[in-house]
Amino acid sequence: NAGVTQTPKFRILKIGQSMTLQCTQDMNHNYMYWYRQDPGMGLKLIYYSVGAGITDKGEVPNGYNVSRSTTEDFPLRLELAAPSQTSVYFCASRDLKNQPQHFGDGTRLSIL
Amino acid sequence: GDSVTQMEGPVTLSEEAFLTINCTYTATGYPSLFWYVQYPGEGLQLLLKATKADDKGSNKGFEATYRKETTSFHLEKGSVQVSDSAVYFCALRGMNTGFQKLVFGTGTRLLVSP
Numbered sequence: 039n040a041g042v043t044q045t046p047k048f049r050i051l052k053i054g055q056s057m058t059l060q061c062t063q064d065m066n067h068n069y070m071y072w073y074r075q076d077p078g079m080g081l082k083l084i085y086y087s088v089g090a091g092i093t094d095k096g097e098v099p100n101g102y103n104v105s106r107s108t109t110e111d112f113p114l115r116l117e118l119a120a121p122s123q124t125s126v127y128f129c130a131s132r133d134l135k136n137q138p139q140h141f142g143d144g145t146r147l148s149i150l
Numbered sequence: 151g152d153s154v155t156q157m158e159g160p161v162t163l164s165e166e167a168f169l170t171i172n173c174t175y176t177a178t179g180y181p182s183l184f185w186y187v188q189y190p191g192e193g194l195q196l197l198l199k200a201t202k203a204d205d206k207g208s209n210k211g212f213e214a215t216y217r218k219e220t221t222s223f224h225l226e227k228g229s230v231q232v233s234d235s236a237v238y239f240c241a242l243r244g245m246n247t248g249f250q251k252l253v254f255g256t257g258t259r260l261l262v263s264p
Contacts, residue, residue, distance in 0.1 A: 042193070071251070080154070080239060080254035081194075096251065128193055138184060139252060141193035 040064050044129050044142035051119045051149045059114040059145050061129030069132040070112040071139065072096075072104065074125040081128060087112055119149045152177040152244040156255035159237075163230055163262050171225040171258045173214075173240035181242040183207075183216055183223040184252070188237045197225075197238070235262045 045060045063070065068089045073081040083096030087106040101123055103115040112131075116123060126146050130139040157172040175181065182201045186194040198207030203218035214225045223240060240255040 044193075078256060080241075080256045081252075083251055086251060130194075138196045138199060141186075141195070143191070143193045 042129055042131055042140050042142035044127075044145050046145060047143065048146045049148070051116075051147065053119060053121065053149060055119050056115070056117050057119070059116075059127055059129075059147070061112045061114065061142060062110050063112075063129075063131040063140070064110065065131060065133065065140065066109060067131035067133045067140070068109065069134075069139075070106065071130040071132075072102075072112070072114045073128045073130065074098065074123075075128060075144075076125050084114065084127075116147075121149050123147065124149045152181065152242060152253045154240050154242055154253055154255035156238075156240050156258050159257075159259040161258060161260050163260070165232055165262055165264050166229045167262075169225070169227040169230045169234075169260065171238055171240075171260070173223045173225065173255060175221050175223065175240075175242050177221075177242055177244045179245040180218070181244045183214070184241045184243070185212070185214055185223070185225050186239040186241060186254075188239065188257070190236070194239060230260070230262045232262045232264055235260055 042063045071086045072084040082098045085104040087093045126144045129142045132139045153176045184199045185197040187197045188194050198209040200207040200216035206215045212227045237257045237259045239257045241252045
């Protein structure tokens with residue numbers, strides 16, 4: 039099973055550029071999440087989704103957008119990259135039965 | 151709001167030493183508690199969990215007991231191995247967090263030397 043797959047694994051952006059971080063899961067999970075992990079910090083929730091067509095803001099949504107057109111995919115969009123968005127981004131998913139979240143391997147993003 | 155506090159690292163141990171990583175939490179009601187592990191270059195993996203007071207979660211030789219009276223969920227292992235070197239995150243899923251999001255501690259890095 040592939041589980042949660044994130045692409046790319048690494049990316050360097052210039053200030054003001056835009057990009058989309060991809061996340062897909064093959065477990066038919068309804069809940070999906072985007073976190074960022076800054077050095078020495080825990081994970082902070084950016085956005086989450088409870089199913090196709092439904093998304094909501096987490097703790098740190100500013101500068102990001104998401105969409106959920108299918109159950110499998112939950113892309114995260116950065117429109118105008120800023121140095122403060124340099125971080126490691128993790129996508130996670132969970133099913134409806136109160137089970138723990140499954141995480142992808144992360145995308146390391148540097149904005150210079 | 152809900153929060154998790156972990157001891158700062160790094161924790162440096164020799165192989166076969168005893169490990170304790172402290173975790174305390176603040177939450178209303180009865181949250182579920184988790185320990186996740188992150189190996190270098192990888193995502194977080196669930197290590198163990200406990201969903202009610204006095205429950206003991208265990209996996210791969212690691213244990214943690216949900217202590218409601220002290221609001222703690224300390225991670226322990228009797229004899230660590232070099233392969234246990236990783237970052238360990240304590241997390242909770244509160245009763246009132248909305249769509250059951252996780253609240254994470256800052257993580258504790260464990261370094262085990264041969």
